[in-house]
Amino acid sequence: MSTYSLSETDGAAARQVPVAQPRARLRASAAGFVAGMAWIAFGLSCLVWEDVGDWSRTQALGISAFVIAAFLIVGTLGADRLGRLGAALRQRAPWLSALGLVLTLWELATAKFAWLPLPFFPPPQAIIEVYTDDLPKLLDSVIASVKLQLGGYLIGAGAGFLTGVSIGWSRSVGYWVHPVLRFIGPLPATAWLPVAFFTFPSSWSASTFLIALATAFPVTVLTWSGVASVSNAYYDVARTLGAKPSFLVTKVAIPAALPHVFVGLFMGLGASFAVLVVAEMIGVKAGLGWYLQWAQGWAAYANMYAALIVMSLLCSGAITLLFRARDRLLVWQKGVVKW
């Protein structure tokens, strides 16, 4: 804040910055130290008291917390020499402090004083234990989920895109497809579960179909509206320059509709995650959804939380990938639209 007002009132902004910087640097360093302290507190909370239950990773977790704390403090001291890593550390210091604090409270509330009822609320070390001891099964589940999700999503996105372009482009296709879309589209894909599981040869193909269906609806509708809303002026320009219908579709309609298509892809992704988990819980005997169900059946609550964390990382990773692809394909929108 103070840096801004200084550089605005004074033309010699470049000379003003170093004057204001020590204070900002001090504040950033202080935040780094607070983060370090929070993680030391977490380490202490692991090691000072005895566990109320039997968990094998408590000591390792405590030591890891101290290592992280040391890294935070050293990183804060040497932030200027660490370049981008140092800058990233500074920027994230407040979040890292909060994380350390929450972990401390969690540790105390579960493993040490059992303020939260066990075994429904396992301590952090129990979840770490899942990642170290049950890794192969968890990894298998991740691979199964990613495969199912990716296959279904790609099929659904492709089919939805093609359908959307066709309805947007051709009146006769629109005549036939639109009512079907109106009738079937709003139905949640999970409602098809019972039907799909006995009509398809395998539960895997049934789930792929359902995920594709959940993805295709929003992609179709938004691609369609994107193509339909392309200004006629663009077509006129292209036609006077000698464009044939195929050129109008691929080089005018589709690029102009692409921002809409990405909204559809984003919505389809969310819908398909829901179907994936339900399908895995009910029919497919693999994947993270199945793992969740299985863990609950065995009252292995730590495994459940561990799987939930992995699942949320995967979902947010998929969304991040989609946004990266969008930013790359729609560079021309920079400074025009943002969502």
Place this chain on the structure above:
Amino acid sequence: MVALALAEPAARAGAALDIAHVSHAFDIDGAMLPVLEDVNLLIEPGEFVALLGPSGCGKSTLLRLVAGLEPPRSGALREDDITIRGPHPSRVVVFQDPTLFPWRTVWDNVALGLEAQGILKRHRRRVDEAIALVGLSAFRNAYPHQLSGGMAQRAALARALVNDPKVLVLDEPLGKLDSLTRITMQAELVSLWQRKGFTTLLVTHDAEEALFLAGRVIVLSERPARIKADIAVDRPYPRHRGDPYLADLRRMILGLLGLDATW
């Protein structure tokens, strides 16, 4: 200087346009709205003709018919004795809005016509030349939203010129520009036309612009448009805005448009 300015376009690169007994009407909720009524106009190759008329009189409709974007209800339009049946890159339109494709850079926008005709690979240099011609070489990789109004309209002009059109159809291309940019671009248009020799058909509602640019000014009536007057502007280029001859013509044209009281 005068001799040079008087010189006709070197090569007869333009096409003749023959607009014969053209009438057109729009179907608005079942009611027919006539917009053109028996328009007859013969344009020589390489001529610069301005169509002037009150707004909403049907000038732009006539341009769409010349471009081949719509067929006329009756009558015929011919380019070099060949009936116009659809759009063709030999007749390129520059619209009032630049309508650049926002997802393409300036270069890719200018390359549009060659790409659509499938001849871009062999003629990439023509794109560079067209961009240089309108003075946008430094902006070849810019996206349309990064351009000013005048620059965008220049890019649209380059997009038309890269096709080496025989007929350049201009639908109030300078209508939305600020007055300074407008004056510059008017002079640029004249010099482009002189160098390239294409036939130019310009729609405008600005009498001064028509007189500054065109060799012939066609005054249209209110809707449905009929040709009210066909005025030859017998003045060499570059013209001067203060020329008393042009001022007389302007007064006459405004009179034809029913605006003589204001002068």
